[in-house]
Amino acid sequence: MLDAARLKILTEGAKYDVSCSSSGSARANRAGGLGNAAPAGICHSFTPDGRCISLLKILQSNRCAYNCLYCPNRADADVPRAAATPEEICELTVAFYKRNYIEGLFLSSAVDGSPDATMERMLETVIRLRKVYNFNGYIHLKGIPHADRLLAARAARYVDRMSYNVEFPSEASLKLLAPQKSKESVLLPMKQLALETQARKCEKAERAGGAGRAARAFLPAGQTTQMIVGASPETDGRILRLSEAMYRKFSLKRVYYSAYVPVVRHALLPERCTGLLREHRLYQADWLLRFYGFTAEEIAGDGENLPQDLDPKCAWALKNMHLFPVEINTAPAEMLLRVPGIGNLGAYKIVKARRWGALGYEDLAKMRIVLKRARHFITCGGKFFGSENGETVRTLLALDAREENYEQLSMFSSPETALSAGTGQL
């Protein structure tokens, strides 16, 4: 049985991986089995850093053969080392799950020995959990770069989600800071899994017509990845292009961004933390890519960073003032989504409600649509409630953004921590 001391080491090694979602899978419980997956995901607790706990996040081992400069568990580091057996992790997962502490397991590992040996041990844990313990809850498995691709394909049949970390937005940075990893070692397995998922889907569609056994689940919750922001010189525009390409090519569910925090001093690494505001803006831009119909090109030029004083949607709207104001009662839904301050829910509510009668400014307020920013970009029944002057609007919006920050400042010690709002826990 895993003791508290080892649990502490193995958890602290895994906690910087920001992925925490447990959504996307509808795995059902089987007769005599334990657990199922909830398609929307469930958060079971929240830690004082504002992040949710939904999975038991743990390393199989933190003994690492690799020497990635930024990593606290790299081979050269003088830190306490520990490893857990597959049986120990299974036991703990099941005990926590039965008490409803967690939604499932997030299993990662340092490269203990060779990549293949590491991946095999993780696979053993996962299969044991599914077969011996008849566990049908959520499992997120971290892929080990350079491990045999058959191991990854095998694992994908048992787990709900897999992820390989891209780590850096360019190959040059990866080579410099994580010498044992290469672009191919990360992107190839992702591509492989994406292709196989696609093939299974086609197979399933073919079978749906005729008789035959239903296809076995293959990564029902898809893949995600993670990038460290600020340790290397790439701009936000470049990062967003990479994300966009991965969303398209690998059908990724999420790209996580993590602002660089110096754990190690090294000549090749920046001395200072990357502002969490940059991370926050990247997440905002990422949402625009996935849910608001924006392209990376529209949000930021290739060599550009996102503006710090405005959110990316405001910045886009100010650059495209010729498209505004839009009439709330007639604008198509895609255009409503582009109005700063109107989100997915807001646009949905407006589209539903306006079918029953024209909406006025007060109606929007009653419907709890935030008009602070939106009022400069909309008309309600032809009436405009914002400011005409482009410069004034820009100033007002920037002030709003700053006001939000001031509110948070009063609670927290440094501007960096104050701006960590909302990132990485969805």
Next chain:
Amino acid sequence: MNVYVTDGTEKCFYTAAFAAYADKDCVVTPARRLQLRMGAQVLRVETDEEKSARVLKKVRACDKSAPRDISLILRRGCDGKEMTALGYLRLLVREGGPVRSRLAHPAVIEAMEERRKVTLEAHRFTGFLRFTEGEGGVFYAPFSPDNDVLELILPHFMKRLASQPFVIHDVSRKKAALYNGKDCLLVQTEREVLVPQGEREEFFRNLWQEYYRSVNIAARPHERQMKGYMPVRYWKFLPEKQ
């Protein structure tokens, strides 16, 4: 002005709605919280199977998902839920069809907001409920939700922990669901429930507390966000918050 006093059940509400629908200036309220205004006339409503069935039938004819909406609204743990439900019901019957997408209508805004509060809390407790393993192998989960969500979360746990006998106990409403791995039974619990716990339970609780401490990134404190997602009133039954 008439005050219709119900016994708090759904059927009794529908019985009251039978008369209250056309009674413009009236109040429908459950018996426990009664505060009379000047000139108010109290009418005690007895559940009437036929009347409530007629109202329910009419509501269902207007919108087949409306009975569920009303049932969810009536699970709210605050005063005035009957009036919210009645406002929604009146609009529904007046329009003679679904009104749930009239998102700018005050009655719909109010009804959907109250409904959301109930479903949100039910969703939250699928995560925040905590079981402790009793000595006999029965898992016991006490909780004290704002709204009456026990029946709403029950199917989730019966699917998820299908072969695990458990008891979910709403401490403030004094009712519990008993599940033996096959059938489920709802009971009233008047006395305090004490479940003896073994060393095993304490062992895992300690591990969980250790895990909770370790997974936190102390360099990025954001307590306000934590409390926003996990309100302090729920902490009472969370072992990691003891």
